[in-house]
Amino acid sequence: MTSTLTPAQASPETSSDAAAASQQEITGEIDAISAEYAATATVPETMPRLDYPPYRSSILRHPTKDPHHADPETVELFAPVFGHQDVDALEADLTIAHRGEPVGERIIVTGRVLDGDGRPVAHQLVEIWQANAAGRYIHKRDQHPAPIDPNFTGVGRCLTDADGTYRFTTIKPGPYPWRNHFNAWRPAHIHFSLFGTDFTQRMITQMYFPGDPLFALDPIYQSIVDPRARERLVAAYDHDVTEHEWSTGYRWDVVLTGSQRTWMEPETTA
Numbered sequence: 001m002t003s004t005l006t007p008a009q010a011s012p013e014t015s016s017d018a019a020a021a022s023q024q025e026i027t028g029e030i031d032a033i034s035a036e037y038a039a040t041a042t043v044p045e046t047m048p049r050l051d052y053p054p055y056r057s058s059i060l061r062h063p064t065k066d067p068h069h070a071d072p073e074t075v076e077l078f079a080p081v082f083g084h085q086d087v088d089a090l091e092a093d094l095t096i097a098h099r100g101e102p103v104g105e106r107i108i109v110t111g112r113v114l115d116g117d118g119r120p121v122a123h124q125l126v127e128i129w130q131a132n133a134a135g136r137y138i139h140k141r142d143q144h145p146a147p148i149d150p151n152f153t154g155v156g157r158c159l160t161d162a163d164g165t166y167r168f169t170t171i172k173p174g175p176y177p178w179r180n181h182f183n184a185w186r187p188a189h190i191h192f193s194l195f196g197t198d199f200t201q202r203m204i205t206q207m208y209f210p211g212d213p214l215f216a217l218d219p220i221y222q223s224i225v226d227p228r229a230r231e232r233l234v235a236a237y238d239h240d241v242t243e244h245e246w247s248t249g250y251r252w253d254v255v256l257t258g259s260q261r262t263w264m265e266p267e268t269t270a
């Protein structure tokens with residue numbers, strides 16, 4: 001059946017943004033930057049570009065002047081300190097926070113947090129937040145017409161064990177629209193935050209799922225112009241993590257330093 005709605009009628013939240021770029025235009029910009037990088041790069045560029053024009057708000061999202069370094073307050077050097085008394089083991093299961101079962105594909109996400117020499121980072125606080133299976137966050141700024149799941153809040157946390165391993169049970173998030181350009185959709189992802197031993201060591205990044213058809217179209221994912229660097233943000237399906245008649249499993253390691261490190265973002269993004 002052919003819809004009689006124009007895109008603007010179907011998506012009133014974007015109808016006033018007549019100047020918004022099309023996906024074709026954004027993809028063209030992404031491809032041009034990728035081709036230029038492939039032709040000229042002499043060393044891998046593993047960090048995201050702060051000014052990445054296809055990601056329209058990137059220019060507004062970082063300092064334009066040299067940062068002024070200030071000594072952190074003393075308390076920030078030893079707080080927070082997280083221990084097993086502070087983080088309940090049940091907080092690592094995002095599917096049991098409410099009375100009923102959330103809708104969607106139950107998944108286990110696990111991996112190790114390692115330093116640049118491959119040593120485990122033990123007792124690290126790992127926090128995650130994510131959209132539900134329909135791609136909806138419980139957040140006042142997320143008003144797109146996908147259902148909220150009353151049995152899924154989408155936040156969880158755990159501590160890495162002595163081997164640096166974290167493990168969550170959750171629901172596979174759906175892709176969701178955002179307003180970078182017309183008909184813009186984010187690949188499915190889980191936001192990760194990792195704390196060290198103090199507030200100055202917090203790092204934030206996103207984990208993606210293998211084979212997502214939106215990778216090539218997404219200017220946030222593509223703002224890491226080196227293909228191998230951005231592929232390190234993609235988890236691997238792992239059948240050894242998958243549990244019989246219960247859950248599929250994904251494995252994703254986080255390397256904090258060194259040439260193989262996982263890219264971390266300076267601020268939370270969409």
Ligand SMILES: [Fe+2]
Nearest residue numbers: 189191269270
């Ligand atoms: Fe997100």
